[in-house]
Amino acid sequence: MSETSKLGLPYLTASQSQKHVTVNESLSRLDGLTQMRLESLTITTPPVSPEEGVTYGVPVGGVNEWFGQDGNIAIFVNGGWVFVTPTDGWRAFVADQGGELIFVDGGWEQGVIARSPYGASMRFEVLEFDQTITAGTTVIAGNLTPSNSVVFGISGVVTSDITGTLTGWELGVSGATNRYGSGLGTATGSYLMGLTGQPQTYYSGLQPVLTATGGDFAGGSVRLAIHYMRLTIPTV
Numbered sequence: 001m002s003e004t005s006k007l008g009l010p011y012l013t014a015s016q017s018q019k020h021v022t023v024n025e026s027l028s029r030l031d032g033l034t035q036m037r038l039e040s041l042t043i044t045t046p047p048v049s050p051e052e053g054v055t056y057g058v059p060v061g062g063v064n065e066w067f068g069q070d071g072n073i074a075i076f077v078n079g080g081w082v083f084v085t086p087t088d089g090w091r092a093f094v095a096d097q098g099g100e101l102i103f104v105d106g107g108w109e110q111g112v113i114a115r116s117p118y119g120a121s122m123r124f125e126v127l128e129f130d131q132t133i134t135a136g137t138t139v140i141a142g143n144l145t146p147s148n149s150v151v152f153g154i155s156g157v158v159t160s161d162i163t164g165t166l167t168g169w170e171l172g173v174s175g176a177t178n179r180y181g182s183g184l185g186t187a188t189g190s191y192l193m194g195l196t197g198q199p200q201t202y203y204s205g206l207q208p209v210l211t212a213t214g215g216d217f218a219g220g221s222v223r224l225a226i227h228y229m230r231l232t233i234p235t236v
Contacts, residue, residue, distance in 0.1 A: 036092040038073070041101075041108055050076040057092070057108065058083075071106065099126075118234035126225050133162055133220040137212050138177075141224065144207035149228040151206050153195040154180040156224040162186040165215030171224075173202075177211040186220070199229075 002013075041057040046065050054076050058069045065081050066074055072083040090103040101108040104115065111123035129143040145151065154171060162169065168186065171194055172179035180194025200206075206226060210217075 036073075036090070038092045038094045040096045041094055042096070046074070046081065052076060052078075057086075057094070098128075116234055119232065120234040121232045122229060123232065124227075124229050126227055128223065128225040130159065130221060130223050131208075131210070133210070133217050133222065135164070135216065135218055137216050139210040139217060141208040141210070143224075143226075144205040145202060145226055145228050146230055147205045148201070148203055149205060149230050150199045150201050151196075151226060151228040152199050153193070154208060154224055154226050155194065156192045156222050158186065158188050158190040158220065159223050160219075160221045161188050162217065162220030162222070164212060164218035164220075166212035166217060167214030169213060169217075170211045171208060172211070173206060173209055177209055180208070182213070 036055065038055055038057045042059055043056060044059055044061045044066070045063055046056075047054070056066075056074045058066045058072050058074050060070045062069050069083050072085050074081045074083055086103045088104055091100055092103075092108070093100050094108070097110065099110055101110045102112050103109075104112070105119065109121075109123075111125040113122045113124055115121040127143060127145055129141070131139065131141050131143075133139055156171070163186075166186065168183045170178040171181040171184065171192060179196060179200075181192045184190065184192050206228070208224060208226070210222070
């Protein structure tokens with residue numbers, strides 16, 4: 001059966017019986033691919049009880065019904081999986097990454113704002129993570145941006161009360177402990193919007209440092225988001 005060139009929607013054929021089956025399959029594929037939302041690009045095993053119309057990007061190593069479909073888009077239609085091969089320029093919101101990705105050169109890329117014909121690109125990205133507060137005066141975050149990142153700022157929120165003898169806390173980096181905020185609150189829900197007067201380039205990556213003021217940390221947790229840009233080089 002012939003299909004459309006871009007979305008692989010099956011055509012009706014002359015004198016075909018059960019036409020509604022083909023039409024409904026086309027509508028289901030169209031529903032899954034238009035304003036595309038992929039649940040994940042990293043799950044290799046199909047869900048046990050998927051909802052009708054749910055859509056995934058099959059990663060390398062797909063198993064069971066996804067075996068041999070690496071790189072394709074899987075849509076659950078009429079009790080089974082149908083597969084569509086993405087092409088350059090397709091975009092999708094990926095639920096478990098919380099952002100939009102673009103399909104380029106056989107893979108999904110996040111945060112691409114501009115891209116050259118040979119793959120050089122500008123990417124705006126957000127690195128979000130939860131940081132547990134441990135006892136002491138300082139806490140060095142376990143997450144850092146890629147090298148050669150241009151950081152615009154750090155936002156965050158206290159997710160559980162920061163306890164201890166401190167009166168407040170600062171957020172920054174080694175050697176500039178208040179670069180992204182000072183006098184920050186300790187109660188759950190307290191937030192920060194740490195901006196600098198100009199973007200800061202971190203050639204080895206940014207690793208946030210939390211510093212207690214007026215005392216020491218005892219416990220608590222914060223959710224931090226580093227907002228940054230990075231460049232990629234063109235291919236040979």
